[in-house]
Amino acid sequence: MASAAPSKEDLKRRVFQEIDDRADEIVSLAKTILQNPEPGFRETKTAALVASTFAQMGVPFKAGLAVTGVRADLIGGSAGPALAIMGELDSLIVNQHPHADPNTGAAHACGHHCQVAMMLGAAMALMQPDVLSSLSGRLVFMAVPAEEYIEIEYRDGLRRKGNIEFLGGKPEMVRIGEFDDVDLAMMMHTTSNRDDKDICVGGTNNGTVAKRIQFIGRGAHAGGSPHLGINALNAATLALTAIHFNRETFRDEDSIRVHPIMTKGGEAVSAVPADVRMETFVRGRSIEAIIEANKKVDRAVKAGALAVGAGVNIQTIPGYLPLRQDNNMSQVFEANAVEMVGRDKVGHASHRGGSTDMGDISHLMPAIHPYVGGASGLGHGADYVVEDYGLAVVTAAKALAATAVDLLADGASEGGRVISGHRPEMTSGEYLKFMRGLASEENFRSESILC
Amino acid sequence: MLTKAELKQRACQTIDGKKKDLIAVAQDILAHPETGFNETRTASLVARKFDEMGIKHRSGLAITGVKGAIDCGGPGPSVALLGELDSLTVEQHPHADPETGAAHACGHNCQIGMMLGAVAGLQTPEVLAQLSGRIVPFAVPAEEFVDVERRLQLREEGKLEFLGGKQELIRLGEFDDVDMAMMCHTASDMGDRQFAVGGASNGHMVKYVRFIGRGAHAGGAPHLGINALNAATFALQAINANRETHQEHETVRIHGIVTKGGEAVSAVPADVRLEWRVRSATPEAVVKNGEVVDRCFKAGALAVGASVEISNIPGYHPIRHNPGLQELFRRNSVDLLGERQTMVIPTRRNRGGSTDMGDLSRIIPACHPYTAGAAGPGHSKDYVITDYEAAVVNPAKIMAMVAIDLLSEGAAAAKQIIASHRPDVTKQNYLRFQRERAQVIRFDGGA
Numbered sequence: 024m025a026s027a028a029p030s031k032e033d034l035k036r037r038v039f040q041e042i043d044d045r046a047d048e049i050v051s052l053a054k055t056i057l058q059n060p061e062p063g064f065r066e067t068k069t070a071a072l073v074a075s076t077f078a079q080m081g082v083p084f085k086a087g088l089a090v091t092g093v094r095a096d097l098i099g100g101s102a103g104p105a106l107a108i109m110g111e112l113d114s115l116i117v118n119q120h121p122h123a124d125p126n127t128g129a130a131h132a133c134g135h136h137c138q139v140a141m142m143l144g145a146a147m148a149l150m151q152p153d154v155l156s157s158l159s160g161r162l163v164f165m166a167v168p169a170e171e172y173i174e175i176e177y178r179d180g181l182r183r184k185g186n187i188e189f190l191g192g193k194p195e196m197v198r199i200g201e202f203d204d205v206d207l208a209m210m211m212h213t214t215s216n217r218d219d220k221d222i223c224v225g226g227t228n229n230g231t232v233a234k235r236i237q238f239i240g241r242g243a244h245a246g247g248s249p250h251l252g253i254n255a256l257n258a259a260t261l262a263l264t265a266i267h268f269n270r271e272t273f274r275d276e277d278s279i280r281v282h283p284i285m286t287k288g289g290e291a292v293s294a295v296p297a298d299v300r301m302e303t304f305v306r307g308r309s310i311e312a313i314i315e316a317n318k319k320v321d322r323a324v325k326a327g328a329l330a331v332g333a334g335v336n337i338q339t340i341p342g343y344l345p346l347r348q349d350n351n352m353s354q355v356f357e358a359n360a361v362e363m364v365g366r367d368k369v370g371h372a373s374h375r376g377g378s379t380d381m382g383d384i385s386h387l388m389p390a391i392h393p394y395v396g397g398a399s400g401l402g403h404g405a406d407y408v409v410e411d412y413g414l415a416v417v418t419a420a421k422a423l424a425a426t427a428v429d430l431l432a433d434g435a436s437e438g439g440r441v442i443s444g445h446r447p448e449m450t451s452g453e454y455l456k457f458m459r460g461l462a463s464e465e466n467f468r469s470e471s472i473l474c
Numbered sequence: 475m476l477t478k479a480e481l482k483q484r485a486c487q488t489i490d491g492k493k494k495d496l497i498a499v500a501q502d503i504l505a506h507p508e509t510g511f512n513e514t515r516t517a518s519l520v521a522r523k524f525d526e527m528g529i530k531h532r533s534g535l536a537i538t539g540v541k542g543a544i545d546c547g548g549p550g551p552s553v554a555l556l557g558e559l560d561s562l563t564v565e566q567h568p569h570a571d572p573e574t575g576a577a578h579a580c581g582h583n584c585q586i587g588m589m590l591g592a593v594a595g596l597q598t599p600e601v602l603a604q605l606s607g608r609i610v611p612f613a614v615p616a617e618e619f620v621d622v623e624r625r626l627q628l629r630e631e632g633k634l635e636f637l638g639g640k641q642e643l644i645r646l647g648e649f650d651d652v653d654m655a656m657m658c659h660t661a662s663d664m665g666d667r668q669f670a671v672g673g674a675s676n677g678h679m680v681k682y683v684r685f686i687g688r689g690a691h692a693g694g695a696p697h698l699g700i701n702a703l704n705a706a707t708f709a710l711q712a713i714n715a716n717r718e719t720h721q722e723h724e725t726v727r728i729h730g731i732v733t734k735g736g737e738a739v740s741a742v743p744a745d746v747r748l749e750w751r752v753r754s755a756t757p758e759a760v761v762k763n764g765e766v767v768d769r770c771f772k773a774g775a776l777a778v779g780a781s782v783e784i785s786n787i788p789g790y791h792p793i794r795h796n797p798g799l800q801e802l803f804r805r806n807s808v809d810l811l812g813e814r815q816t817m818v819i820p821t822r823r824n825r826g827g828s829t830d831m832g833d834l835s836r837i838i839p840a841c842h843p844y845t846a847g848a849a850g851p852g853h854s855k856d857y858v859i860t861d862y863e864a865a866v867v868n869p870a871k872i873m874a875m876v877a878i879d880l881l882s883e884g885a886a887a888a889k890q891i892i893a894s895h896r897p898d899v900t901k902q903n904y905l906r907f908q909r910e911r912a913q914v915i916r917f918d919g920g921a
Binding site for chain 2: 274325469
């Protein structure tokens, strides 16, 4: 006689027990990654740690996905949907961060090291045979590369070499088909914002496009013959000014963010700068708003070139789509969060100006991206550190695992309800077509306007 | 027969005798300033003085110009003595018209006084009898290139083609019967010198610029607006960023004012207007540097997606003083005031400003020396005449003396200058060059 299937509460108790028993091991994974920070598409040590952990757990995995991604699937006791639980492998570059790599400046100033640990912790708990057999469907544990959209020049080099097509980890994982067999996706991110409380659900994020801009002037002796030069640095600074002149036209409800940096500002102070380069994002709350603001940025950049008679090469690179979290899936997660930290410690997010490639996934399938506390300092700043690993890793792992139980136990009835209640914005084919359509490269010459 | 020196002495005596009256004319005009093409009262005053002096004249030339003619004892060339009628607009000037803000902050009031004085000296019967040719006292309008929008309106109405007084008089043929021209300008930057000849001036062109945006509630719907004021301020920054490419020998001066900066602070500015000026040492450099400025205005429109309309208005040409005339001015200044008081400014020294005497100097022999007597920066509220003897009487005498040199002895000196003069351009080529500069450029930065 088969015994009655364990209840969700029973399964969660088993899961929590396992995570508590292995808490030190899970937290030490986070701290190991903290000490070995690697920016996107360079996360070889971090990926190797994930791979060796899967190997120790006896779970088959695939590595080298989108350069450094690692994926392990656990099959439930019966058929059902596939739920991805993700952790991001990459660090930022923040030279002054206390845990920065002294050689590269790489530093986990956004808490991704906790994500990988909580994902592995959830896997350890959910792979227990009596738990896994009670779930219907598949659990897909993914360590994904390159969420931080940085080092654009380096990544564009990888693109030109054919190693990647998109410059973010998850879009690249979509391109190579790693999400084709996934129906639901979730991950958690650490937060230092006190308003987020211990766990924060819901909310939206800006989407973005990235731009590489190169002003092409004409070098000349800056003292001897400035009249023969064309000052690309003046073109660039005027372009920044032109962008600012457009800010008053950005609508509050679009949350537009345009924030360039200059990556090359001239060759030598004694020569009229002939090659000046910038990178920028153009972020906004909707795809339409991003496209509209991006047009204004392009026009402003051209105005900078025209002002001094320079040329400009404007490369627009698809970035991330705005995040839209699935409401039903959020509610399933929130119930577990309340169970774990109490109702008054659960916050509700509104809109965040930053961007995440979880936004892209959220256009393809039901997805959530809740936040867990335990960090302090300013995100992406030198003072962003995780102080409460119990919350940031252990509790987070439990919340993810408990949500997985809710979605896939009982014949995955909740998971099925979430999926049937969700209208994806795009298919992955449509997504790839759209992203490729965003990519553009334009060579503007002042002469084109002078005739 | 009197010697030249005796003729000059008689003329100077006459001028000294009328000194109070000449200064009174200058001060009367000072007290009643009128900007270019508006100089009706000043022109009437000149006409009345011409009447009193028995000088036949025509009025209303290029709207307000008054041109006299005095035939000498015998036939010969025609020598014009010019005085400029117009004032500037400098509201804070102590002698500003409280209603219009017009003010003589450039000393033109003295020019009319000195012109009348020189002519009075030459009218001395025994002097006039020994001269050959014709003396043309000419009160000319609108040397200051200001009020562009209003003058464009006059152009629309068909009352003008060019916006500067002498330019317009050239077009009308009022210099066709003039063989050479002279005038004298007050200056405040001569140190302890009394009189100066030489130097150079810039050519220029004028741009009347309209940025057209789209109005919208500046609080409620700024995203629906296109800010023409942002377009204009961007253009000004762009212009400034190009200054490092200016070459010193071109004496580039690019400057302007905003004549309309928006409608109401609560609306996104949709109509912003500028008057801009591009000056350089040669007409070709004016054209070249003007094209850079046009590009900057287009960049301003492009920066915010506005459109821009640039009306290019032909401005003045750089002056070239006729060497023969200049030498006569120098010598007579030395005779009257002394060597030490007479300054010769090197030709390479460009004063930066512009005058339509430059246009005339490209066609006929002309000279435009400077006389002391003013203080304070030109065109500012502080520019006042502090010494009317230096500002009116001395130049009246020197111009009379130069005219005597030119037209005595059968006008031999004048004929020599005419014979050796090689004009830069003919009147026809001048007019063609100017008309080619007059064009309207339209650019839509939102297209």
